[in-house]
Amino acid sequence: MFMAGFQLSSSFTNKSVLVVGAASELGLMISRTFAQRGAKLVLVDTTPIKVEKADELYGSTQMICDVTKQLAITKMLAKLSHPLTGMVYLPRARTRVPISEIKMGDLNKDMEVAVGGLLLLSNSLRGVLKASSADNPFILCLSSVLATQVSSAEGITYHLSKAALEQLVRCLAVEFGPEGIRVNAVSLGWIGKRKNEELFLSEKNFSYRETVNSVHPLRRIGESADAAEALAFLASNEAKFITGQILHVDGGLALQEPGGARLSWINSLKIKSKESKSS
């Protein structure tokens, strides 16, 4: 009974939030966390989300939109009847090609999806968010340990897009701060997906699981809920003096271990080139 006291439970009943990239597993978890606290949600993605009646998300507005296109954004926002007090931006392209095979298109795609959409939407929502400055408006997005550290297991253009995103968070914080709009990010490490959970926890996966857990100082991989709780804190009125920040929620993964056992293991997962994949 008392333990409940250690959960933060600030109410979001005055918050009306655009969740962009809501259809992903992480997007749904974040949306539900916000909905449980009473936020009114607009769920945005490029595909529709099937919501059951028992779901907290039942009754949320849904919008289909390619947020890398200004025209699509303008059309979508014109259809929204109620004012918005915040945005959570999640999309990423996560292109995974080896460095020798990178094309300009790969770079463009990662930048457009992770950074471009956020910039266009932030500009388009600026006026609406400013108008709700009494409700502590916010823009939130997701970064990664790969914004500042390097893993050969992920594509270079994905690394670049997350580094750019973090600087965009700081730029927007300085630009929008005088209007009372806060801009922050949560930086994630390894977040396990529920659809892989059974395999991850299976007997035959023992040694892989042990290694993955052990590269985290807290000896486990992250869950969607870890990310959702941190975003909810940054969205809450409790965080109203925080802006321009990247909050790391990674179980200590970003802490460098002298000797590099962690790094060398992660790099052993190096991306395969297309030729070696097909062979």
Added chain:
Amino acid sequence: MSEKSNTQMNIERKVAVVTGGSSGIGLATVEKLCNLGFRVAFSGKTQSKIEQVVTDFSKRGFETIGLSCDHREISSFKKLVSLTVKTWGKIDVLVNNVGGISNVGTFVSLEDADWQESLNLNFMSTVRMIKESLPFLEKNKGSRIINVSSFVAQQPGKWNPHYSTAKAALLNLTKYLANELSANDILVNSVIPGSIDTEGWRSGVLLRASKNILEFDTLFKDEVKRINSITPLGRMGQSFEVAECIGFLASDSSSFITGTHLVVDGGRIVGL
């Protein structure tokens, strides 16, 4: 109360210790943690102030105990820990908040004694407190250590290098301990406050005013105006806003966060 029910209570309620808890950010933190359901032990300097805090909080149903300490003395931390454990049997959360600037100055003007005093108060206090609390923190799963640093740790100005370097040392210690103590299931993080309108901050302005033979009110107004103009959110922070961040890092909501610095500064250090 019977011994048994006392033990049961101890299992249900968490216990926090806050150093420098009788004013400013520390006091706001004691209040926040009480609101989250903690029992809180805190240290302070002035006995009468400490008693006042305990009395005021008890009227609101909060359970606190306070101890008057010289935070430059290792014996103070031994006393604070033993008092806490004697009273409530455990420690779940440690907030190392005590600190301050006893002599303002530049590198050229500061003496060896000023450095020793500042490192003792702002850095060694935390080292000593963690050392004393560790046997109790490691008994519980997911205990927290939260260190209160300062934005000057990342962006020192032109004043008080004995303070800014001590606060920077806290950040390094945070990351180090996050690695080492993860084996004991202890999560270690820092908060980095920007300019917060506390008694401590005001007394710093007063000290500078007296050194430069300026009027406090004028310097105070000028300082507030200057800070507001260089902070994207356009204002100084309040103690409770830092306490909210500490509350988050002490809560179950942050159970996957370790080795992190949470900056609460209205955007001040990201701008040029």
